[in-house]
Amino acid sequence: MDLRRLILALTIASALISLANTLYASYQVQRQQLIDAALERNHAYATKLAASTEDFFDSVMQQLGYAALVVAGNFNDKRFLAAETERLFLQTDSFNSIAIINSRAEVLATSPQSLNLVGMQLQTLGATQSISSRRPLISQPYLSTAGNLVVFISHPVNDAHGNYLGAIAGTIYLKHENFLNRLLASHFYEDGSYLYVVDQHRRLIYHPLNERVGTTVQGNPAIDEVIAGISGKKQIVNSQHIEMLAGYATVPASGWGIVAQRPREATLAALDALMLQVLLNSLPAAAISLLFIWWCARQIARPLKQLASGARTMDQPETAEEIQRVHSWYYESSELKKAMLLGIGLLQKNINRLRHDAHTDPLTGLGNRRTLDQALQTWERENTPFSVMSVDVDHFKRVNDTYGHEAGDRVLQQLARHMRECARERDVFCRVGGEEFLILLPRTAPDVAQQVAQRLRLLIEQADMAPASHVTISVGIAHWPGSTPDLARVLKTADEMLYQAKRLGRNRVEVHAAVLAQP
CATH class of the missing domain: 3.30.450.20 (PAS domain)
Structure with a gap:
């Protein structure tokens, strides 16, 4: 196969694959849009109907309350x-x-x-x-x-x-005619949607099929969530093993759950016909594109074919003139070399950045568990003793609930900065959980680690951790090999000391008793 045919085959294959990918991507996008729209519509309708039902209960309770005053x-x-x-x-x-x-x-x-x-x-x-x-x-x-x-x-x-x-x-x-029954029944059916209502015992108290009223439904994720007081939307497989697009909301006054749903098959029924029409409309443009690709392949292959022909007759005098007449409009090899060198440089830069990102917590800039594992392996191999401080922000959930998660993130960032200020450059700082940190201090005795921890605790207690005003920390300290010769166990020991600090009132430092008892 010569270059022209090879280029033509590859470009035609690429064009066909691109066309197929475009159609598939378009199908997936429209499919997801239809599903999302149906889910949102059903959720909005369930929420609206739940609010209307809640208003109905408020109204009838007012009627009964007034009547109670009258008859008293x-x-x-x-x-x-x-x-x-x-x-x-x-x-x-x-x-x-x-x-x-x-x-x-x-x-x-x-x-x-x-x-x-x-x-x-x-x-x-x-x-x-x-x-x-x-x-x-x-x-x-x-x-x-x-x-x-x-x-x-x-x-x-x-x-x-x-x-x-x-x-x-x-x-x-519930099975007779009344205002509540008409309220629940007065909704759209023309697009295949319908709704039902369940009580706290998963029992259907309204359904378009009256014979199902009073039956209990199991194995329905939407019902599981709505009776738990959760309003939302999701794709489910109902108890009849039918894929549904469901939106659901709760009625607070009664604890009922209202579920509006539509079969996914009905939602996507028109999409297949639409994609077939798109494919048929794309064929003329695809044919023109293939002709253009053939012409481009011929233009690309011509100078290379001429150069290859000249290479076979390099011993003949006229070959130099023939090669001179070749119209070569490609980038020269030196340009390719520059491009490759540029690409290699960019690749090395990306590798270094990825290596840094793989070992760094993106929020605080401290190390992550990879950094922790690497330091532990090195110190174990070199038999380097170290103290470990397990640090946790007291009542951090209250900070997030009061000021928001963004404020909580800023508190963690400030805490990370203060930790660096209280320790040495050679110490290892790691964020191992939401508000939990580890500080590893190589060749540091437990009493020195305790001093560092107390200094950090006082600094945090007195610092303005805006916007959360003031926060406190609890610290647990263990030592390797003083607390335990087991490297994995020393981290758990530091955590146990942290939990002891929490139990004893927070805003304190607790050191493993075994290392304090050592001379």
Whole structure:
């Protein structure tokens, strides 16, 4: 194969690979955009519906609270109680039934009266919780005596002296028509989306398929998070083994979780057809590109072919003239050499930078665990004794929570600077955790290390660690081989001393007793 055919084959292959890569990348980008948009849309809708449901519970609790004030002065007048329950039942369609019960959970009045519960003592979960708690309550869904899956919403009734008389309650039948049912059902279905609602026991309390209401769902990551009080969005495989794009939010008043989702297959259905159309539209441009590549390959190969032909006839007198006429428009070999030298120089620079980055903590500029391991290996090999100081910022989480993580980072940077000021240049400084540091002091006795630690502790205590004002540190000290001949164990011993300093009140230095006892 000559150079022209080789270049042509490689460039055509490159063009085809680039085209395929472009189409694939475009497909992946659009696919991810569709998924992200669907996740965001479902999360926004679930959040909005959760807020609407929360408003509904606030509204009905206000209705019950007002009614509780009204009936408190006439709690022994059964006709008045019956009229009030009827008014509350007919005023809105928020409840499927209304009941007033006394402190023994006996029904004094109901609406509708067809329930025939007056005089009965309720033993249902909602009634017993309401009587025992004596506070506004939204119960978890449960099966009533009539076999309905209900939510019991109650408000205590107290007399003018604050004495508990009973409660006024409204029940919502989750499988029946009511305002809450219509609120949850009034959302879009045309794009394949739907939603469902679960309680704290993973039980479906609303679902487009009414027969699934009341069933318990396991193995659904969205439900796991939403009943834990986490709102968010994610791709999941639901309990029916269908890939879904779910957004979810919690209803604080009831602890319910609302999940809005759409099958991923439905979301991506139109993308395949779109990519096929893109491919067909790209073919004419691809054909023109291939012709242009063929022409470029011919132009590139021509001078090299002429030079190769001249190389075969170098013993003939006319060869020099023929080579002279070759139109060579490439960079000369010296330019290639310069480029390679430049590339080698840049490569060495990058290697040195990578080596530095591999051994340095990017936030504080101190060493990392690679630096620590390298120093330990060297000192063990050379039998160099050393003291180790384990340093930790006291209540650092409070700094992050109060001032933010950016402020916490600045505190760590200032601490690193003060550590360098209190120690020697030959000492090894490492950041081994979020706010935990190690200082290795070669050929340093424990009492000297203790002095260094106390100096550092006082410096940090008195320093202005803006924006966090003042912070303190705790320090644990061990020595090798004084604390233990085991090199790995000496670091754990320093950590144990650090934890002892924490337990004894923080802002202190603790030294391993074994090394203090040595002469």
